[in-house]
Amino acid sequence: MRSSLGVAGALFAVALLFSGVSRAEDVAEQLSSAPAKPVAAQKSSGLKGGTADHSKFEALKGPFADGSEVTKACLSCHTEAGKHFMKSIHWTWDYTNPKTGQKLGKHNVINNFCTNARGNEGMCAQCHAGYGWKDDTFDFSNQNNIDCLVCHDTTATYYRLPNSRGHDACGVMFEGKKPIDLPKVAQHVGLPGRQNCGTCHYNGGGGDGVKHGDLDSSLNAPSKALDVHMSPDGGNFACTNCHVSDKHIVSGSRYDMIAKDEKGPGAPGSRRDIATCESCHSSKPHDKPSLIGFQLDTHAERIACQTCHIPEIARGGVATMVDWDWSTAGKFIDGKGYALEEYKQGDGKERHTYWTIKGDFKWNENFAPTYKWFDGRMMYTTIDTKIDDSEQPVPINAVMGGPNDPKARIWPFKEMHTRLPWDPKNKSLVYNHLWGKDDTAFWGNFDMVKSVAAGMKIENRPFSGEVGFLPTVSNWPITHMVAPKTDAVKCGECHTEKSRLAGLPGIYMPAHSTVRWLDLLGYAMFVTTIGGVVLHGLARVVMGKKKTHGEV
Amino acid sequence: MTDLSMAAGTPPVKTKRSVMIYSRYERFWHWSQAILIFVLALSGFAVHGTLPFVKFSTAVTIHSWAAIALIVLWIFTTFWHFTTGQWKQYLPQISGLPAVIRFYAWGILTGAPHPYSKTLRRKQNALQSLAYLFFMVMIGPALWSSGIVYLTYPWWASWAIGTLGLPIVAFVHTAAAFLMITFVVIHVYMTTTGKTVTHYVRTMITGYDSIELTPAEIAYLEEERSGLLGK
Ligand code: HEM
Numbered sequence: 001m002r003s004s005l006g007v008a009g010a011l012f013a014v015a016l017l018f019s020g021v022s023r024a025e026d027v028a029e030q031l032s033s034a035p036a037k038p039v040a041a042q043k044s045s046g047l048k049g050g051t052a053d054h055s056k057f058e059a060l061k062g063p064f065a066d067g068s069e070v071t072k073a074c075l076s077c078h079t080e081a082g083k084h085f086m087k088s089i090h091w092t093w094d095y096t097n098p099k100t101g102q103k104l105g106k107h108n109v110i111n112n113f114c115t116n117a118r119g120n121e122g123m124c125a126q127c128h129a130g131y132g133w134k135d136d137t138f139d140f141s142n143q144n145n146i147d148c149l150v151c152h153d154t155t156a157t158y159y160r161l162p163n164s165r166g167h168d169a170c171g172v173m174f175e176g177k178k179p180i181d182l183p184k185v186a187q188h189v190g191l192p193g194r195q196n197c198g199t200c201h202y203n204g205g206g207g208d209g210v211k212h213g214d215l216d217s218s219l220n221a222p223s224k225a226l227d228v229h230m231s232p233d234g235g236n237f238a239c240t241n242c243h244v245s246d247k248h249i250v251s252g253s254r255y256d257m258i259a260k261d262e263k264g265p266g267a268p269g270s271r272r273d274i275a276t277c278e279s280c281h282s283s284k285p286h287d288k289p290s291l292i293g294f295q296l297d298t299h300a301e302r303i304a305c306q307t308c309h310i311p312e313i314a315r316g317g318v319a320t321m322v323d324w325d326w327s328t329a330g331k332f333i334d335g336k337g338y339a340l341e342e343y344k345q346g347d348g349k350e351r352h353t354y355w356t357i358k359g360d361f362k363w364n365e366n367f368a369p370t371y372k373w374f375d376g377r378m379m380y381t382t383i384d385t386k387i388d389d390s391e392q393p394v395p396i397n398a399v400m401g402g403p404n405d406p407k408a409r410i411w412p413f414k415e416m417h418t419r420l421p422w423d424p425k426n427k428s429l430v431y432n433h434l435w436g437k438d439d440t441a442f443w444g445n446f447d448m449v450k451s452v453a454a455g456m457k458i459e460n461r462p463f464s465g466e467v468g469f470l471p472t473v474s475n476w477p478i479t480h481m482v483a484p485k486t487d488a489v490k491c492g493e494c495h496t497e498k499s500r501l502a503g504l505p506g507i508y509m510p511a512h513s514t515v516r517w518l519d520l521l522g523y524a525m526f527v528t529t530i531g532g533v534v535l536h537g538l539a540r541v542v543m544g545k546k547k548t549h550g551e552v
Numbered sequence: 553m554t555d556l557s558m559a560a561g562t563p564p565v566k567t568k569r570s571v572m573i574y575s576r577y578e579r580f581w582h583w584s585q586a587i588l589i590f591v592l593a594l595s596g597f598a599v600h601g602t603l604p605f606v607k608f609s610t611a612v613t614i615h616s617w618a619a620i621a622l623i624v625l626w627i628f629t630t631f632w633h634f635t636t637g638q639w640k641q642y643l644p645q646i647s648g649l650p651a652v653i654r655f656y657a658w659g660i661l662t663g664a665p666h667p668y669s670k671t672l673r674r675k676q677n678a679l680q681s682l683a684y685l686f687f688m689v690m691i692g693p694a695l696w697s698s699g700i701v702y703l704t705y706p707w708w709a710s711w712a713i714g715t716l717g718l719p720i721v722a723f724v725h726t727a728a729a730f731l732m733i734t735f736v737v738i739h740v741y742m743t744t745t746g747k748t749v750t751h752y753v754r755t756m757i758t759g760y761d762s763i764e765l766t767p768a769e770i771a772y773l774e775e776e777r778s779g780l781l782g783k
Contacts, residue, residue, distance in 0.1 A: 291616050292609055298706040302713075404714035492608040497601060508718045511601030511608060515723055522730030529734045533741040 042238035044191040055187035062183030067147055068131050070186045074148045082143030084247040090129045091146065093117070095255050099377050104255045110383060112396050112418035112472045113205035113324065114358075116431045119455045122164025123435035127200035134164035136458075151196050152189040157181065160199075165437050167444030194230060195220050197239040206358075207351075209318035213414035214480040218316025218347070226316045227481050242275045251275045254477065259304065259376035259401065260409050277305040302403075304411045307371060308489045309482050313414050314365035316481070317346030323362035324418040327469040330446040331356055357434075357443045359419075369412030369478050371501050375401025378475070383461065387427045389470060393417060396474035403506020410504065412478040420472045421448060425464035431455030566764035574756060577636075581629050582756055588622045593733050600726060619699055626696070687739075691731045698725035 054060055059073040075082050089095050093107035106124070110116045117124035125133035130145045132138060139145060149158045158180055202208055202216050209216030224231040229242070243252045252275025261276035264283045278285075285305075286296040299308075314320040332338070337356030343363040344350050354360050377400040381387060387394055401408030423430050433454035434442045442451035448467045456463040494501050495511040507513065574582070595618060597603055598611035701708075701721050712718055743752040755761045 291613055294706055295612065298709050301709060406710060406713050490607075490609070491612070495599075495601070495608045496604065506714075508722060510599045510722065511604075513719070513722075514601060515726070518723065518727060518730075522727070525730060525734050526737070529737045533737055537741065537744070 042191075042193050042236050042241075044238040044240045050190075054189050057187075060183065060186040062186065064182040064186065066131070067149060067182065068144045070182055071131075071144050071146050071148050073186065074189075075143055081148075081248065082146055084249075085129075085146055086140070086143070088248050088250065089253060089255075090248075090250070091140070093128060095253070097256050097377075099256065100379060102380055102382065104380060104382075108382065109380060110396070110420075110429045110431070111205075111211075112416055112420045112474045113211055113321070114434065115326075115420065116383075116455065118431050119433045119458045120435040123162050123166060126160050126162050127203070132163050149185055149189070150199055151192045153185050153196065154190040154193065155185055155188045156195060158185045162435075164435075166435050167437055167441060191238065192240055193238050201239075205321060209314060209316075210321045211416075212476050212478075212480075213313040213320035214310065214476075214478045216314070216316060216318035216320070218318050219480065222316060222481075224484060225487065226483075228484050229482055230480075242280075244273060244275070246273065255378075257374075257376045257378075257477065259374045259411060260301075260407050281305070302409055304374070304409045306477075306479050306482070307369075307410055307412050309485070310369070310412060310478050310480075311483055311487060311489045312366050313369055313412075313478055313481075314367070315483075317365075318349075319343060319345035319351055319363040319365040320414060321361055322364045322414070322416060323360075324358070324416070325360040325469075326421055327359065327419050328354070329357060329359035329442075330448070356446075368500055370415045370475075371410050371504060372399045372413055372475065373401045373403055373405075373408045373504065373506075374399050374411040374413075374477070375405050375408035377401065381429060381472075383429055383431060383459075385428065387422070387429070387470070389424075389427065393471040393473040396420075396472050399475050403504075410501065410507075414476040414478055416474045416476065418472050418474070419469040421452060421467050422470040423452075423462075423464050423466065424468035424470070425466050426462055428462075429470075430463065430467070431458065431461070433458075566766055567770065568762045568764050569770060570760050570762050575636075577632055579756060581625065581632070584625055585622070585629075588618050588625065589732065589736065591618045592622065593729065593736070596729055597733075600729075616703060619703060623696070623700065687735055691728055691735055694724060695728035695732055698728060 057077070059076050060070075064070050064073075071082075085091055089105060093105045094103075095105040096103050106117050106128075108118070114120075114124070121128070121138070122134040125138075129147045129150055130138070131147055132145060147160070150160060157178070159177065198215070198217060198220065201212075202219070203210070204215070205211030209218075219227060219230050222231045224233045228234040229237040235241070240250070243250050245251065251273055258274055258276050260283075261274065261278035262283060264278045265280055283300060284297040285300075286293040288294060288297075296308075331354075338354075339352050339356070340354040341350035342353040343361075345363065346365055351363050352358075352361055353363075378397040379395075379400060380397050381394060399411075399413065421430055421432055422428065430452045432442060432448070433440055433451045437444075438454075439445055440447075440450050440454035442448060445451065449465065452467050453463055453465070489500065492511075493499070495509050497512060499509065499512040501507060501509065502512070592615060594603070595606070595611045595615035598606035599608070599615055603611075698721050702725050705718065705721075708717070743756075744750075
């Protein structure tokens with residue numbers, strides 16, 4: 001192991017060596033990748049006009065000892081906001097899907113990036129809209145624990161820290177950050193802009209663009225070609241313009257999707273309560289009476305809008321991760337952890353291709369999605385699932401629905417492939433204790449058996465003591481980065497032999513789906529006839545016969 | 553005995569005269585149908601993926617509009633057939649079929665005359681009429697009906713979910729299209745087998761052909777339908 005590392009280190013000049021076990025300041029850099037620019041007037045579906053100037057409120061003058069004191073001040077006027085917010089998934093991290101009955105939410109699920117938030121709250125709850133969740137002692141009933149500012153700051157000077165310290169080497173995290181001027185932030189609150197949501201949603205999976213492929217910091221100021229809705233040259237939509245909210249419950253959760261919205265925009269002026277394309281554009285949006293327009297409306301019955309209108313994933317210059325191998329984590333050079341940065345993304349930034357604390361990564365950008373039938377349901381492989389590993393990769397979230405289901409449509413997905421730690425004896429996924437200043441956390445001790453044992457102990461789950469690495473795939477529905485209509489996927493990219501949709505069951509597409517024997521027979525008949533006619537004509541010429549017919 | 557030339561027991565002396573045998577509408581119909589079928593065949597096989605250099609959406613647009621044009625032409629022509637009584641053209645041919653079969657079966661051996669010559673009212677010989685019959689009764693309708701069903705797919709798409717509806721329609725349409733282009737090759741070749749290579753084509757363009765007429769027919773045409781007689 002050491003020797004191959006030596007070779008790798010020598011081969012790649014970009015290989016970076018660090019004295020610390022993890023390059024924690026890098027996490028900081030990645031998690032705050034959104035350029036610090038104040039929110040410009042973005043279009044939100046919420047109230048417009050602004051009847052209150054928060055800088056004039058006595059309660060917001062400060063001084064504030066911490067964010068929680070700001071929250072207290074907020075709630076002194078917004079008396080119901082706390083109660084409302086505490087019902088939202090942004091607070092509970094707990095969600096039971098009404099269609100599948102599965103218990104989901106970030107508190108419960110295992111994904112194939114940094115695996116599980118459970119047991120790692122000290123780090124992961126950086127993206128929990130609350131203050132101080134580091135273990136099970138966190139008080140979910142205390143409204144003062146809510147973090148209003150992360151969503152409502154408009155100065156782009158507010159940031160969050162991990163709720164607990166990691167291993168010693170991670171102590172450098174966020175060093176050099178300017179202290180937050182809380183009164184200033186409190187006096188400049190407003191509706192959430194893209195960068196507010198992006199603080200967490202751009203950085204899922206551990207860094208800018210890592211997880212989704214259609215959500216990254218390029219959406220802070222996207223060109224129209226990247227995103228017609230969010231571009232300042234286009235609609236300049238804030239996320240909340242589509243993800244409308246009601247009492248702080250934001251619509252459009254990935255845990256329960258609407259794959260086909262047959263209601264459309266509803267009656268004029270009726271409130272939209274979902275984030276589907278159809279809720280604004282209707283289900284028959286194409287130009288008519290153009291013949292192609294009619295055809296495209298018919299397509300929309302079976303094909304999600306996103307399938308044609310988001311031609312490629314990660315088009316903004318920020319790459320997304322497509323492959324992660326946890327089995328190679330924990331390698332050292334001269335006893336030290338290290339990182340390689342051998343992928344240079346569109347905007348010039350280099351991304352990790354190896355990192356001692358995480359393993360090997362592969363990246364991609366500007367690539368076509370993978371298409372699947374989808375009826376809005378996903379079956380998650382959870383910590384409770386007895387895994388059937390006979391077919392690999394094992395889906396972390398299996399996309400449900402097929403061609404015979406009228407509610408299903410063909411959707412675009414980013415597939416993420418990961419060799420993920422699991423318990424091969426018990427055939428289950430595992431909670432891995434990654435973060436913490438203790439002697440079991442993987443990030444610091446680099447003993448996966450120990451860290452998984454610690455992770456499984458939190459809920460007293462069975463663990464055989466053996467850790468294997470299971471090939472898994474997760475499916476990330478692609479729905480942002482909608483291109484201008486002129487850049488939509490062309491008919492001929494699917495209606496062709498090498499179709500984008502090749503291999504999907506239950507489709508008939510002219511130019512792609514042909515009956516081979518009919519074609520062979522047909523072409524043979526046609527060509528033979530031409531041959532016969534030519535021969536006959538030649539024979540007529542040769543035999544000098546101008547007429548072959550007796551009559552006339 | 554509707555057919556003048558076949559009425560007489562002893563054939564009267566005939567003279568060759570240039571007569572308009574394809575009316576203006578018939579020629580218009582023939583050539584516009586020919587062009588449309590040509591366009592439909594090219595665009596259709598582009599849709600099918602045979603001609604990958606044609607943009608798919610362009611092919612669909614052309615194919616669909618040409619198909620609609622052909623349907624309109626078809627409706628007009630059906631109307632024309634009935635208002636002009638031209639539909640009767642097909643009846644004596646069908647009833648005359650046994651004669652031509654007899655000719656090919658044994659008459660040809662005994663030196664009997666060909667039972668048909670092109671006459672004022674009859675424009676095709678027996679083989680031709682069989683081919684056209686096959687075309688009119690089989691390939692054409694199969695192609696058009698499957699095409700119309702294919703064209704209206706947006707209206708029955710949701711009903712056909714989970715069925716083989718579309719693949720079957722497409723299969724019939726494609727199979728008929730192969731037969732059609734094969735027929736077109738034979739048909740075009742057959743037009744070169746007249747007195748000269750271009751004789752039939754010229755006839756279909758000008759509408760005039762020289763036909764052997766009985767004195768009675770000439771007298772009839774000169775008096776009643778002088779416009780039909782050429783020089
Ligand atoms: C009334 C006449 C016709 C109608 C209504 C019709 C209609 C259609 C329609 C709706 C399609 C599906 C593709 C599209 O949306 O454009 C199609 C495909 C096609 N058509 Fe036609 N068509 C007609 C005549 C013809 C003719 C005359 C030919 C060839 C000689 C032809 C050959 C084809 C072929 C090869 C395809 C592709 C089939 C496949 O791969 O699924 N069509 N036609």
